[in-house]
Amino acid sequence: MADQVIARKMEIMAKRAVDHALKTYKVELDFSETSIQKVESILTDIESTFPKGLVGRLFKKGPTEQEIESICNMYGGYIGEIFRQNLGGKWDTTDYFTPGHKIPCINIGLTTVFPPAKVAKRLSEGKGDDVWFYYQAMKAQLKQQAAKDAGGEA
Numbered sequence: 001m002a003d004q005v006i007a008r009k010m011e012i013m014a015k016r017a018v019d020h021a022l023k024t025y026k027v028e029l030d031f032s033e034t035s036i037q038k039v040e041s042i043l044t045d046i047e048s049t050f051p052k053g054l055v056g057r058l059f060k061k062g063p064t065e066q067e068i069e070s071i072c073n074m075y076g077g078y079i080g081e082i083f084r085q086n087l088g089g090k091w092d093t094t095d096y097f098t099p100g101h102k103i104p105c106i107n108i109g110l111t112t113v114f115p116p117a118k119v120a121k122r123l124s125e126g127k128g129d130d131v132w133f134y135y136q137a138m139k140a141q142l143k144q145q146a147a148k149d150a151g152g153e154a
Contacts, residue, residue: 006104007091013077020074029078033086033135039075040132043122046071050123068123073104076116079131080106083113087142111145113138 014031017039021027025042029035050062063071083089089108095101097117105114122129 003090003092006093010073010077010080010091010104013073014081017074017078031078031082031085033082033139036079036082036132036135039078040122040130043075043119043131044127047123047126068120072116072119072123075131076104076114076119079119079135080104080113080115082135083108083115083138087139089113108142109145109149111138111142 018029021029021038021042025045027038027042029038046063080091083106084091087108089106092105092107092112093102094105094112095103097103103114104116105112118129118131118134122131
């Protein structure tokens with residue numbers, strides 16, 4: 001039952017990402033795998049609004065924690081739905097990395113991916129945590145695992 005609740009919440013957040021992208025950035029998101037590249041561009045733009053350095057943080061107001069969490073859930077939900085629709089899996093929550101605070105994840109076989117947490121890391125760490133690269137890497141890993149499980153070569 002809890003997985004149905006989080007699945008519904010993340011579906012709603014994904015739809016909000018589509019609306020936000022169109023309204024704010026005039027970017028159409030269509031739930032295709034390649035649309036994650038558009039999400040990466042949006043996240044780059046969002047990250048550029050964050051104050052940089054001590055002086056920047058003193059004089060420039062960036063997004064609030066609540067706004068950042070909303071962005072992470074929206075775009076993480078969107079990326080997660082693409083994982084789910086193209087690679088399978090189910091939404092769930094875990095507090096494995098954050099004891100006492102459950103975070104959304106998708107279980108795909110024996111692999112767990114954390115799209116909202118990845119968006120948070122992308123926003124805090126910068127372009128080195130590109131969400132398109134993340135998706136491609138996880139997709140390759142999942143295909144390799146599936147081939148191995150089927151008894152074939154990876």
